[in-house]
Amino acid sequence: MNTKARAIEEKICPLEFAVNAISGKWKIPIVWQINQGHKRPSEMLKGIMKVDRRVLNQQLKELEQDGVLYKVNYNELPPKVEYHLTSLGEQLVEVLWKLNAWGETLLKQKETNK
Amino acid sequence: MNTKARAIEEKICPLEFAVNAISGKWKIPIVWQINQGHKRPSEMLKGIMKVDRRVLNQQLKELEQDGVLYKVNYNELPPKVEYHLTSLGEQLVEVLWKLNAWGETLLKQKETNK
DNA sequence: CATAAAAGTGACTTTTTTATCCCTATGGGG
């Protein structure tokens, strides 16, 4: 049995798992921002993301727990921390590029159907 | 400027667009189910998805509006309709396989960290 | 004549997710 057939028999679990990990309004934007080099929370907030600190922290924590990010605490004052992509996080970015490409197709189609 | 760099300058729009289109608890499961041949709402409900008819219809409608699905109404009685994947929907399935593969990696890692 | 099958929706409730506000801690600049 090939991979696809097996996955279907096993009732979509890995996909469900993946979706759970990236569900959250700001999770994909966060991963995207970090991938662009905005690793400090304060940097992310100065960027395009209009998200509250509280909420940002929640989502960062979940991404960390899922192994997508890891945190580096410099133990300085004023505080300085950085969030980096793990290997898993970098693999996610590759998937996000595919999704981005699909989004481009989606946009093109919307324009066509105007 | 290459595609990636341009996308970054344009502030992630296509990705945001894509995420919007698939956001919804049952949208990915629906696309998945249809891809497996369960095209009628009643079939989907008999499957693994414990979703209410009301909610199923809402999400089907949105997927249809976004051009991921198209609906075939047989105009029979009792009613018979089918939802099929559009070309865009089939392209989405390809992305979902990538996401599924990422989910497998995620699962493996969870098991390792037990 | 009651019931089932099938797709669909309006009105409403519950649950989940996000957002807001205020608090902590610490050292430096004015």
Add this chain to the structure above:
DNA sequence: CCCCATAGGGATAAAAAAGTCACTTTTATG
């Protein structure tokens, strides 16, 4: 001294999403 930046969390409010229930339509079946 007071305020700033910086990261973080508790309590709570608001918004969004999902779920529930009751109803419709039409034909066939018992």
